[in-house]
Ligand SMILES: Nc1ncnc2c1ncn2[C@@H]1O[C@H](COP(=O)(O)OP(=O)(O)OP(=O)(O)O)[C@@H](O)[C@H]1O
């Protein structure tokens with residue numbers, strides 16, 4: 001066959017076209033049909049998943065607002081050296097007034113104020129208060145403006161104000177990312193945030209740590225349950241399976257609130273312990289609004305996601321393996337450790353990835369039972385999205401979280417091997 | 425069943441019953457005694473309870489009723505891992521996460537053998553099944569037959585006294601199968617291993633075993649050495665199941681202690697040995713082996729009953745001729761003769777008379 005091909009050039013199909021070409025054509029038709037079948041899903045995924053993520057990634061570096069709202073000022077500030085500690089000259093003030101007149105007209109100056117407020121507190125109110133008066137000025141006739149502006153608000157007489165505007169004028173910024181890791185952008189370059197504002201790194205660390213603890217406790221609790229599910233007779237194991245799935249029938253919010261009832265200082269657990277005399281009435285356990293509360297509640301809520309993949313893997317391990325091992329003289333423990341356990345690892349792997357990834361981005365449960373000490377990074381992201389409206393920072397935090405998950409996934413692949421993950 | 429001295433029995437089943445669901449008995453009243461070193465084959469159709477018996481013996485299923493003794497001790501008192509039973513499972517049960525060599529080393533490892541001794545035994549076991557080059561492979565990278573050979577090697581590598589094999593040669597081609605049959609029997613006899621062997625294949629059962637237990641419907645239908653099983657089946661199931669067999673149905677007309685006359689359904693009469701019939705009027709299935717049928721009148725007794733037969737088909741098989749005939753309403757009556765120089769080749773349509781020695785014709789249960 002190969003000899004023939006080498007001697008007579010490319011193989012020809014029945015109609016005389018090169019075989020490769022006609023194969024490619026028939027495959028192409030097949031692929032096209034397959035593509036059309038998945039087109040609706042593809043479109044859906046594109047619209048609801050890829051685009052939002054792309055937009056989030058973009059938002060974390062996007063910073064057009066300063067350049068768009070104050071184009072002339074940004075240009076004029078190029079000639080000003082912020083390190084001297086002196087105020088910029090009249091040209092900057094003139095450009096600023098021209099920009100602001102337009103901005104006030106379009107009512108965009110308050111948004112700019114909020115944006116700069118993330119970097120320097122007080123900027124928001126400065127822009128709002130100065131806005132009205134600045135809007136009434138006529139850039140052609142009313143100059144010079146330096147004195148007038150300082151008259152309107154002291155802030156315009158501070159070199160720091162102008163430095164902030166200049167530092168954050170580029171359209172693409174790393175400022176949000178610096179903020180996300182407790183640093184900030186200054187005229188002198190990236191610097192650490194003041195002590196009292198450094199919370200995000202700690203939150204990231206806590207999120208990772210607690211997710212690991214939750215994953216570990218899920219493994220410990222789920223393994224015996226899955227083993228039972230996989231080995232008990234069908235009828236019993238079906239019943240047990242219903243119990244495992246029962247939580248899915250109740251709302252997440254209800255389940256979490258139930259934990260609040262359980263874990264409170266006046267809650268079921270404490271009352272029982274006090275009644276049994278195991279805990280003194282004035283020394284009730286603090287197991288809610290802290291990390292313990294979050295870990296307990298989330299372990300419970302994520303447990304099914306560990307049990308299901310473990311169960312489906314264990315179900316595929318035939319009893320003849322353990323029997324064979326025992327017939328060869330292995331004790332129960334050796335049989336479990338050397339034969340059964342290694343074959344159940346893919347289930348542990350799949351469950352752990354599932355639980356860990358769910359945990360690391362969990363929001364509702366830590367919010368309800370976590371208090372201040374037990375909240376996750378996602379609660380911070382939610383805060384920046386809905387309360388402080390600092391979407392850029394939220395996006396940067398989200399991006400970092402995504403990066404961390406991908407990194408861990410990669411590490412996992414290196415250590416355990418992703419082929420070792422099986423969902424059944 | 426009775427000729428074995430019970431005191432010497434190494435493996436013994438006493439009135440064993442087994443039910444999985446509490447409604448149907450999978451094994452009904454099993455009695456069996458094996459002396460040390462015997463090669464016993466359990467032969468029977470699918471679902472007749474062969475695997476179940478092995479599992480009870482290995483200790484993975486408990487008998488619902490009755491007692492199983494291993495070397496005189498009730499087996500329930502010995503945990504599975506202390507029984508020292510080598511086992512080849514029907515689906516091989518090679519550990520997928522270990523290499524072939526690790527699989528074989530496992531039973532030695534749990535017996536705490538030293539590394540060098542382990543390696544040597546593993547190598548010897550692999551060579552024994554001609555798989556020496558495959559030690560580093562995973563079971564998934566082997567063909568079905570290769571896996572089977574490894575499973576066999578693994579069951580033997582720790583030199584157990586009792587080996588249970590559940591269809592260990594099912595996936596092999598004919599040649600390898602015959603080779604392995606020979607190897608297994610050789611090893612079993614050489615090492616003095618007591619072997620319980622399960623198979624579907626009657627040829628395998630007949631060629632390998634000291635004794636064969638024919639299973640059906642949860643009972644041992646007959647337990648006998650191969651020749652006795654083939655030549656003297658005790659009931660019509662065994663007669664049908666082992667080898668090729670012709671069956672004619674009829675009613676006992678007269679009966680003496682060692683001979684009877686059976687009137688077939690078409691009215692003709694034949695001589696037979698009464699096995700499962702007791703009185704005139706009993707319905708019976710008469711069994712006769714194809715190679716014991718004679719159509720050369722000179723070789724028959726002068727007073728032997730004969731039957732009319734019409735040749736339907738002649739099949740040339742090389743070493744034997746095989747004729748399909750219509751006899752007493754049975755169109756599937758088979759006759760075999762050796763391809764000897766003087767053998768006659770009957771032609772389809774030919775009408776002849778056939779007969780046989782009365783002792784080759786057994787009147788069994790209906
Ligand atoms: N674990 C079990 N639970 C319930 N019934 C079972 C179980 N194992 C076997 N059986 C039933 O017991 C009967 C005998 O099964 P067994 O496996 O002993 O047959 P076998 O003789 O080994 O058949 P084969 O030649 O097909 O392997 C079958 O009807 C089977 O359905």
Ligand SMILES: [Mg+2]
Nearest residue numbers: 474475514590
């Ligand atoms: Mg079986």
